[in-house]
Amino acid sequence: MPSQNSYALTEKRLKPIYEFLDNGNNKKAINEADKVIRKQKDLVAAKVLKVIALQRYGRSDEAFKLSTEVVELKPTDENSLQGMSLYYKESGQTELISPLYEAAEKLVPNNEELLTHLFMSYVRHDNFPKMKTTAAKLYKKYKSAPYLYWNIMSSVLQADNAENEELAKKMHLPLAEKMIERHMAEGNMESPAEVKLYLLVLRMMGKHEKALEVLESDIAKKLLPPVIKGYTPEPLKLKMLMGKFSQVNIESQKLLRENPDSWNYILAYLDSFDKLFADVKVDEETENAHHTIEQAVGIIEELIANQLEDGQIVMRGPYLFQLEFARRLDNVDKLEQGFEHGLKKVEDMLLDYTDQFLHKPCCFSDIRQYLALLKKRENVDRFVEGLKVQRADEKKTLCPCHQENEHLDQVRHVTTELFKRVLGFHERLENSEKVKLSDEFFQKFMQSNENRSSTEKSHLDYNVIIAVMLLLDIHYESGDKRLLLKCASMLEACVRNSPANSEAKLYLVRVYGKLGMFIPCADLYDTMDIKYVQHATLGYLLCRYMTSLGHDNASFQICQLAQNYFHTQRKDCTESLITCYRNGSFEQIIEFLKYRNSMDKSLHNYTTKMESSFVDLVYRWKADEKIDQLCYKELLNLDFDINDLLDHRDFDVLIDFNPAGNRRNDQDIKDNFNREKDWLKFRRLLLASLYYIGSNVQGVEPSSLQANGNNNQEVMFDDEKLNFAVIRKIMTELSCGWCDVTEKKYQFDGPLTTRIPLCHEAKYRENVHLLLRYCLAVMTSSCRGADDDVMAKLTETSSKVVENLKAFMESEGMNFEVDCDGNSESSDVPSILMQFNSEAVERRALLTEMFSVTAIFVTSMKKFVKEMKTEMQRRRRKKKQISTVKKDIVENYQHFCNELSQLGDEMVKNFNKCRQFIDDKMEIEQVSDQLHRQELEDKDDGVDNLMIWNRIISYASASYSTSIKQQSEVVQLRLANLNTSSKL
């Protein structure tokens, strides 16, 4: 036992190291730790602090080495253990915390603190069985209830994660149940967390009746807090699960009469009613429970009548109650029966609601799902007519000079138009009528004298959204780029006047993406302050466009940002689990685990990981860099099933205003998600091929082998290191082709079409397969000697690759510059924007990527071909026979490199031409002239309009030139690789 004095001395010595660490002065912390260690060689705590300092200073190898020394010393003091845990957490090696505490616990077996830390270390790695035994040990020794509950929770988790459901049902859960009941029987249940865990176990076991008994027991009443007002009471939920529909119905009637505006109670009423209506015999206690349409209509009418009495606040609840009731009747084909038994016509029910709430921005969201109940055209017309009448009536009764009334009237008008759109009125218009209506709505927005807030969007901004949607309808059919540009200008005007409108910004991101302009997409994304979990739900908006439009620098940064989030949230999630244990929040443990596992499999997580590795390798790799340091290794695991990924993309962030039949739907999202996974499968094969070819080649060196025993030495490579089996496996998977090469044209606000159709057109997949065949043939010749048919393989594959690249380069739509039609001067869109072919941006970027991929494969083969050439020269010097095949291989290789170089040169020329075009024509000053400045300034909104177009032009100019510049750099980098390679 150290004396007080020596303890104080140690603390005194360690203090400066702590201070340096706290201040982030890691270098000084290392020096100070060294000083202390010199003075006191056996002071483990100083070594631990040095480990942390080394890690933080970036000397992770040394940190790890010293940490293993510390582990061997088997520290047991709190400071050293906590310090080592901190180091493991910071260096992402939390799996090493358990062995550390296991060793300490063996040496100091009766230490509660140690065991608690050991338990938590198992929590970090979902080691449920060990959590259980540790918690049991803790409870046995210290008899503290939380330890018992940690033990029980471990059983619950074993059950929840058991692959064998029977085992969960028959072993883990009954065990948990028994342990709680024993604890309860002993009169030890003392906290709400314990009751909640008991209820959780019973719920998982499907023992609802018993759960109800527990809920109604004295102990639960004593320990559990009262139900939060408006929440669905737990007993009601359990009774529903138990099939006690009458009881639920009777109780929810009572609750509804007390609070007719609660959707929780309305759902409880309707869920129970549905069961009783379908089969009243399902439940014996039917008296007073509602099971006929008349009864349901009765309570709805009663609730509506009550609130229409004088002085009552009119609530949305009862009106939505009757609509929801109608929807449910319609689901079981009994709506007509409903009408026969007193239910109002659907349009009248809708109008009842709008009569009170048409002026509220929530109106559309509240009732959009019930519009489908308007089955016939006449119902739709009556509803729309009714809306007009309501608006006119309101207008009559209000003083028009009052600004607030004017505003409310405009809100009613906009909402009515949104209803009309959803009900198909826009769909039936001719294109010219759509354009006219679009203009009208946009002008309404521009002329509105509303005081717009900088922090809150206005409902009247929907004037712009309506105007935009009308043009997008035409664009969907015609693909006319002019319309997209007009949409961009209108949305820019909206965002300018109403900067808090994120909906307009999300539309803009999509418009700019379709126009091939990435920079405004990224800017808008930034202004919306999208971060953390929003990467997983909204990141797809940028992801689709960044690499595909040739912005590889931005792509890399965006992916890294997303990866930082996924990495941190995983760590945070695990630490939050520990908080749950400490606070007895057992339900949250299951929830957090589910969430963490789902984020691990997030599409965006995998996509950004893939894309950052891909960009690093394909766009940035320099021939002297080690390829194996550029990839996330887990991406190379071809056994990971990409089909297991989960889709967290949030499309609902944009309200769907399209008519039935044209709406974004779950099937489209699912189909697109499957395509995204198919794309990732290809991306993984491509990354893996580049990795295995590149890194394996970097890892082998030629060796002299005794080839035929006659002193005729031949230099060969060791084929075991080249992993031919993996390459063949990749080739087999590549040859399977895409699951589907066509992709549906989704709605504008729906999923974004993947890159598959364009890659298919460019024969990207085929080219990768050809390149692998080429590389395999070269490598095999170098390792095992040339086959007879090797030249045929090499010639065929190399010429086909070049042919495919050339064909894509010369394909339609590859030119940046296009002739625009003669009307452009008189059009309301600057002609300069029409002269640039935005589709070419994505096509060119793909060509660049394919060129780079090709060059990397070919460059990687240099080592083998060069060795063949050296060998030839050696033999020539020694006047020995030279293999003609090898000579042909060398020549073919040089020819291949030269052909690719020529192609690259042509690409660079084209980039330069294009840059010139942008520099010459997209200067804002010149454009202002083309926009007929005077003409515009004569109009009210002329100056604004001019500024907006200039903004769009500068976005176009910046986006296109950045894309071209980055592509050009990549091509030049690969050209340099090829030139070096061809010289051998």
Place this chain on the structure above:
Amino acid sequence: MMTYYRQFTCEDMLKFNKVNLDPLTETYGVSFYMQYLAKWPEYFMVAENPAKDMMGYIMGKVEGRGTDWHGHVTALSVACEFRRLHLGGEMMNRLEQVSDDKKGYFVDLFVRKSNDVAVNMYKKLGYVIYRTVIDYYTSPSGGMDEDAFDMRKPLSRDIDKRSIIAEKRFITPEELHY
């Protein structure tokens, strides 16, 4: 207020974009929400409309010692289209109920001094300006910092409403205990 109320869950973070894509609503790191869920799950509530759109949410906690034991509103946010329907008030009401059940003396919150709409709403709900915290909100862009009103509403346990009598009307953020 026509709403479906329930406890917030992790999954809701995947659906709160319409509420959070608002300049005055901050999106925090996942650990922030999880720590609240792990420690005070009953203080984290979400409101949905019949179409299951998220209308808004409230998050809070209970903290303090002795007569300072109180509920605190950390965030209250309502999606734009569901504003002016008293939803904020209803959610505050529920948080107050939870704090009352936990025998808190009062509920408090911080609000930007310039946010008149919110300050007036809280006043209508019975909150008073307890004190001003100087430069509580730091400007991320390096602009002017902003003062916060520390507003309080006494709960039923505070019979004499002592909790709303402040020792100092103006304090610095360093003087805050929580």
